Every structure is written in C-alpha cells, then in structure tokens.
Amino acid sequence: MSEPSASLARGKDTVDLLQHTYKLIRQIIQTLWLDERDEELKASFASLMAYCTIIQDHISRILGNINGTTLSSTHNLITLLSGPLKHIFTTSFHSLSASARLNPLKEVYGKIRIEKESLSKIDILEPYLTLGSTSDERNDTIKLLASCEQELSDAYPEDPSQWKPEDRAPQLNIKEPSYAVWSAAQSIFKAMVSCMDCPCTPAHDFGARLCLGTYRKPNAELKLGLDDELDFDMFLSMEHDWQEVRVHTVKERVVQLIVDQADNCQSKAKCAAVRPMKVKKLCEPIAKSKSMAAYRLELKVTRNQLFKLKSERSSSTVDKSQSAVSLDEFLRGRSGSFTERTKRILAVILSSAVFHLHNTPWLQSTWSSSDVLFFRTSSSAVPLRPFIHTPLSNIVNESSGDADKENTCLDPEDIDPDDIDPDDLLSHQYPTLVTLAMMLLEVYFVAPFDLLAQKYNVKLESGSQSSSFTRYMDVNFVFQACQKEIPQNSQFYLAVENCLDPKVWQDEQGNRLDDLTLRTKIYNEVVLPLETELSQAYSSIPIEDLDRFAQEVDFGSWGQTIQTWNQQANTNASQNHGIVSMYSSPLPNSPGIMQRQSYDGRGFEDRRTRLDSPSGRKRPSLSPSGRETESHSVDPPLLSDIQVNCRSAYTVGILCALPLELLAVRALFDTKHASPEYIQGDSNHYALGMMNQHMVVAACLPSGEYGTNAAADSASNMKRTFPNIKFCLLVGIGGGAPTSDSDIRLGDVVVSLPTTRFPGVIQYDRGKEIEGSTFELTGSLQPPPRCLMTAVSSLRSDPDLPFNPLESYLEDIASRVPVPFRIQYRHPGQDNDCLHECFCHACHSSGVCGNKSSHIRRRSNRPTNHPEIHYGLIASGNRVLKDGSVRDRWAKEYGILCFEMEAAGVMNTFPCLVIRGICDYADSYKDKQWQHYAAATAAAYAKLLLGYTSTNSIHWSRSSTEEDRSFSMYEGVQDPPNKRQRI
Incomplete structure (x- = not known):
C-alpha cells in the first residue's frame, strides 16, 4: 500500500474512533440527563445530547463517502471534530490519542449508569470530562458543538438523490378523495x-x-x-x-314541511x-x-x-357585517395565528383546492393568497375555513381556469424548432401549481412572497411585467434559496418540489397530461404527501373528516379549537346534570339577574369556547377562541348555559392579594357563576366561574391586609368552604431580581419552579442568625403539585406555542375591565422601565440629578413589548423589600428571581404554584405604574397554564340541603327530588 493510501486509511480509522467517542459522550450525558432534577441542567444536557447525536450521524454519513476524499480534507475533518472535544475533555485526558480515550470512556459510562448519587457521578467524571460548572460554561460547550455541526453540514452536504426510498418520510395509505367535485x-x-x-x-x-x-x-x-x-x-x-x-x-x-303533532289531522294535507x-x-x-x-x-x-x-x-355564526380577512393579511399582520398544526392543515386544504378546482373558472390563473379569505364570527373568532373569491364572469371557458391550454391545438410536428422561444421551454404549463408552491412556501415560512424573496435576496419582477414565465422563475429561485431551511426528506419538501418540476406534469414524450391523469398526479404528487405530513405530526386529526375539524379551529387565536354547542342537546343533558338553560343576558339595570328567554322548539346554537382536553387532542389549546364583544362590565358576558353547582364542584382555587389582581383574573373567566351567599365562619368573598374548562373559585385578601399570615387565613377558609379544590394558583404582582443570567423586565412573569435545594419558594425572613453576621434559612415548604409541574413541562415543550402566548389574554383583560382602568392594564412602554444600579438621594427625592444616566443600568430595548416567562425560585416573606443591594445578594446566593409576600403562608395549606407579574425591581425606586399590567400578565399566564392542566370535573346533581341552596343562581329554579350523588 502506498504512503498516501495508508495515511488515508489511518485518517478514516481516526474518524471512526471519533464517531465512537461522540457516541460514548452522548450516552454519558444521557445518563446524567435521566437522573437530573434541576430544570436548567436538564435542558443543557438535552442540548448537548442532541448535538452529539447529530454530529455522530454526520460522521456516519461522511464515512460512507470518505474513500473519495483527499488526505487534506480528511485531516481537516479530524481537526473539526476534535475542536469541541478539547473543551469537553480535561487537559490530561485530551492529550491521549483517540484510541486510548475509548476504554476509559466506556468504564466511565458503565460506572455512572449504576450510580445514583449526583456527587458520586461528579467524582467519576472529574478526571475525564468537564461539562461546565456554570450555565455560561455549559452554553460555551453547546455553542462549540453547534458550530461544529453547522460546519459539517456546510462542508459535507447531503445529496438527496442518493437517498433510498425508505430514507424519505414514508407516505401513509390514505384513501383517495372523490373525483366528482371537479x-x-x-x-x-x-x-x-x-x-x-x-x-x-x-x-x-x-x-x-x-x-x-x-x-x-x-x-x-x-x-x-x-x-x-x-x-x-x-x-x-x-x-x-x-x-x-x-x-x-x-x-x-x-x-316536506313538518307540522306539530298537536295540529289538526286535516293539516296533514298541507304537507305536500x-x-x-x-x-x-x-x-x-x-x-x-x-x-x-x-x-x-x-x-x-x-x-x-x-x-x-x-x-x-343557518347554523353558521359568520358575522357578515365584518369584512373577511385574507390569507395575505394574516401573513403580513397576524403571523402569530400560524402554528405547526394550522400550517399543516392549511397546506392540505389549499392543495386539495387545486386538486378539485384546477382548470375550472373557480380557480383563476392569477389566484394568490389575497384571494383566499376567512370570515369572522360574531365572537371575533376566525374559523380555519378558507373561501376563494371569484368574480362570476359571463365568459365560461370549458377548459381553462388556468389559461393553461394555450397552443394545445398545435401539433408539435408542425412547429419549426427554430421558432421555439427558449423561455417557453423553461416555463411551467400549469400556473396554478406554481401559485400553489408559492403559497405553500408563504405558509411554511409565515411570510408573504415578496418579503420572503427579500429575505433571501431574490429580486422579483414588478407586477406590470409579471407573467406566467416570470412568476415560475421567481418562485423557483426563492425555493432554491430557502430550501436548506426545509427538511429535504420531508413530505412538505417533496410536495413543493413536485409542484415546481415541469417534468412531473408531462408524459414520457413531454406532452401535456389529460385532465383525469393530471388530477391523479396532483393528488399523488402533492396532496397525498401533505396529508401524510399532517397525519404523521398529528395522528388525532382525521383526514377523512378534516373539513369539519378545521372549521372548529380558530385561526385568529393560533389554532385553538372552537365548537358549536347545540342548545337542545344541552337542554336534554340538563335534566340529568342540573344545568339551567335558556336564559338571556342580564337586564340592563339588574346585574346578575337573569330573565327567561322564549323557546320555540327548534333549538338554537351558541358559539362557545372549548379547549382541547388532554385525552382528546394531541396538543392542548392555549388561548380563548377570540375576543369577546367589548363591554363596560368587569366580567365577561354570561353564556346561555349556566351550571348550578354546589361548592364541591369547584376544583381550582386562585388567591390574589390586591383587588387589581383579582380584577384581571375575573376578566378572563369564560363563564361567570353567581357568588355564594354568606357562609358561616368564612370571611372571604368569592368570584366563581369557568376558566379553560376548569371550575375556578377566586378570592382576594381583605383590603389593608397583606403578608403570609393573611394569605394563610384566606387559603384555609377557601379550602374548608370548597373541599374539592385540588390546587391553588397564587396570582399577582411581585418585585423582580434581574441578573446576568435572567434578563427580567417589568411586566414579565415569574413562575415558581423547584430546584434540587428548594421547592420553588423560599421563606427568606425565617431562619437563624449565626455568629459572623450570617443568616441560615430554616423550615421547609411543600413543592407544587405534580399535576402542575407536568402542565408546566407540557407548556414549555409545546412546539406550537407562539412567541407571544399571552397576547390574546392581555387583550381580553384590557377590553373587559371597566373603561377608566383599561389604559392601566396595557403595557406602559419600555421607556418607563428603568433598572437603577445604586441608590441616589437626588434621583429618588427630586428626580433632578446631574449624573442620573450613570445610575441606570444600560439595557437594550426588546424588539416587542411581549412579556417573557421565567421559571425559578421566588422569595416570600412578611417584609416589603426596597433595597437593591439586598435583592442582588439574595439573587446571587440563591438564584432568586422574584420577591413577594404571600406564598410562604399558603404553600403548606394548599398544593399551589406561585405566578407573579413583575411590577418593580424590589428597590427604593418602586412605584405603582406597572402594577395593573403586571397583574394582567400573571393572570394571563394562569389561564394559559390551565389550558395544559387536566381537568378534575366532578358533576353533582343538586341537593335540597341548606349548603347547596346557597348556590341557587336564579330564583324560581326547581330542585330535583333526588339527593346529591356522584354521576
């Protein structure tokens, strides 16, 4: 063997050893990840595992083609793969050869697999691996691995033409749709x-x-x-x-006309x-x-x-007085409406439209996302039910909605090759398919085509010069520019690629296809891949019943499910479940007093919010189906079906410290229930209602009272009065503790999350003073219930969660609270968010200071006003903290993100989770400017979280006992004779 060949073989062996090295590192980190309880560490380990896996796959693919590479390129590959290892391994261990490192790594993996103690695992790893003792060090390692993976992707790109059929995402066996629609x-x-x-x-x-x-x-x-x-x-x-x-x-x-049975039998003759x-x-x-x-x-x-x-x-709730919203408008101004689910559903519907309507007058050759319209309902929801706008022209062309059949009467043998325009050879014979490809790209990237082209530096032809040829070339160029961001083995990529490939739409001789063959091709090459993509991602969505499913999805609120409830069905159900139905909205001057509504026997329908239950949908819904009609009342309008419930029916408690906090919570009730009458021994006043399918009871501390003791007293009363409450949410405002690791801003939300040392909340004023001016925390608090922790995990891991998940709830609050407060519940502006470095008497007393700018910490503005959500430790105590240095000391020593005054009194009374909107920075500069908005963000997160929390519905029929009569919501309602029982 020649020296170059031997060197190349040794290089290949080294690459193979590095592949095994990355595999062992991944296995070691996976073992650490499985036993880790700290959320931050767990997330870091997950990222490290992911990059090691991807790099390992890259190496495996590259090894298959390494025989065709040069010695220098193999050397470069080894250098690239060794870069992150230098950072991961200790200095002494990295000095060993690639082969000498394998056996020690195998031994390390074998030992930590059976070791349960975290400290012992650290001792085992210490001589070999340094994964980072701080988050910054771990992030540096992740960045090195990410950079290595990107360089591998760029230097050794995959060739899709070499993929085997099984390497592509498989297509499902889905029955063909009807061909009769055309x-x-x-x-x-x-x-x-x-x-x-x-x-x-x-x-x-x-x-x-x-x-x-x-x-x-x-x-x-x-x-x-x-x-x-x-x-x-x-x-x-x-x-x-x-x-x-x-x-x-x-x-x-x-x-036939249907007449009532009570009518005279002679009237049957009229039923002709x-x-x-x-x-x-x-x-x-x-x-x-x-x-x-x-x-x-x-x-x-x-x-x-x-x-x-x-x-x-009509059973439709479409509000014809409101203008329709085009897909183009959604792409330009309402990008938050697009989730992975809505994008996939929309792709199937748009491609099916081309399959059914291609070559008909309904689908013009110039159709675009501006012609695809969505109607609003009376509740401002926007069902995912698109319509195509078409002028009814007097000219009905039997075979062209596309202008596709130009020159089809010409025999190719009659055309002189010298007379063929080269542009015609590059063109696409079916412009509707080109437009479909363009719209699929718009939906995938959530951007109108002109902005998408601008993003990828593709210059488009102007509108006046645009033609079928230029449009095809424009779409093709944009697809070539952005295709790297679409998984090339995905069915979506395959569908777009097929749309733009002229050869797919020709026969073996290069001629046009007949209509039936063409539509068969459209289904098999475009629609079926997109249906397969949808089914694989969301197996609970039925392809055979997709039309019905889609129209229950609110496109205006990023894919929440809405549902039409049939009033007659609910009336029948009320006979068994104690539901009082058929009531209108309150009388103008009598809040809460309901008036009976006439019923004509036909039944009527009501558009109602319905969130996906964990058992019924792959992903839970996240937001209200749409904004309610603006009202001057603090509470949302009473819906037509109101449950008469006893206290045992309520399963979720919400406790607030201030009325402004409770106001934000009550504004988010989907349904309001009447408050109970006076309950002996309970000084609380309760607001009752439904929130994301949960029966919720909310209360506020008495005015003027605050702190852990008052909170403990209110929580104890709530628990005694409502015995079936499973958990409590402490919702309100708090003081933030920004650090270099947590860029907390005013209006952000902090959620208590347990760590390895603390249960999510620290009672920072309870402990022992020890010699040396040290303070040792004592006592222990209960952690949040497991059901809420799994709900938090589900929320944080949801790929459909938009970048602004609280926005629609914040809009609901701002539109439902009384008019004088509405401006206060909106974002005060980032210019009013100042974090001071240190205390200055001049700044604090008069606001006039020659050196004022130096006292404010410089922080760049965020691109939007959307609040961010932080998870970590919250400090609770009976004293108001107004000292920035003390705040920073606690934040540095314990990782505190927020300070508040009630949680420590409730944690051991109720299983609970603390949710705080940041209204100040717990320093001497605190004021009340941000309190209302911070209360709104906390309430918005509470409702968002309940959408991920399994309901604990307990249905009770009503009792004639004094306890349950206190919950009679309307006078004149008859109690059933049976005793209370579970159903």
Missing part, C-alpha cells in the same frame, strides 16, 4: 352564470366566495350511502352584501311535497334572502340548471 363545481359555475342575465339597472356585479376543502366524507357517512351527495357552501353577492348559500349536487329529493323552483334570474333569490338574515339560501344544480329549494335556518 365536474360538480364546473356545473355550478355554468348554472349560475346562465342565470345572470337580467334587465336590472344598474347592472349587478356578481361575485362568489366558494368554501375550500378536501370534500372527503367520514367513514360513517360512507356506510350510510351518502357518498353521492356533494354540497358546496359559498357566499353570493350582487354588490358588497354577501348572502350565505348552500348548493346541492344530488338527485332530486322531496322536501315542495317542488324546487327553477331559477331564471340569479338576482331574485339573492335579493329575497336579504330579508331572511337568519336563513341560508338553498340551491340545487341538475344538468347545469339552477333550482331553488326551501331556505333553511
């Missing part, structure tokens, strides 16, 4: 256009907005033989007033079949439907002819 949509458009001729002046400007969807049928409906029914929901307009319409494409059916009316002028049924706002216009198409059926009462 012809039905064509027929509907023709039928409508044929009825547009009328002598009305001025001429009508007809428009349609067709609901987009997969048009799949759930298996239950298929078994009932309903697969031949196709209904199309849309809105029609002659000017700008949109009317709800449902168009049926089914066999003619008999529609109602014959459909042939529509001659489209403007007539639309105009007539304007006077029936609560009804939906029902049409039917048979053989390209339009018929009017009997109008039906």
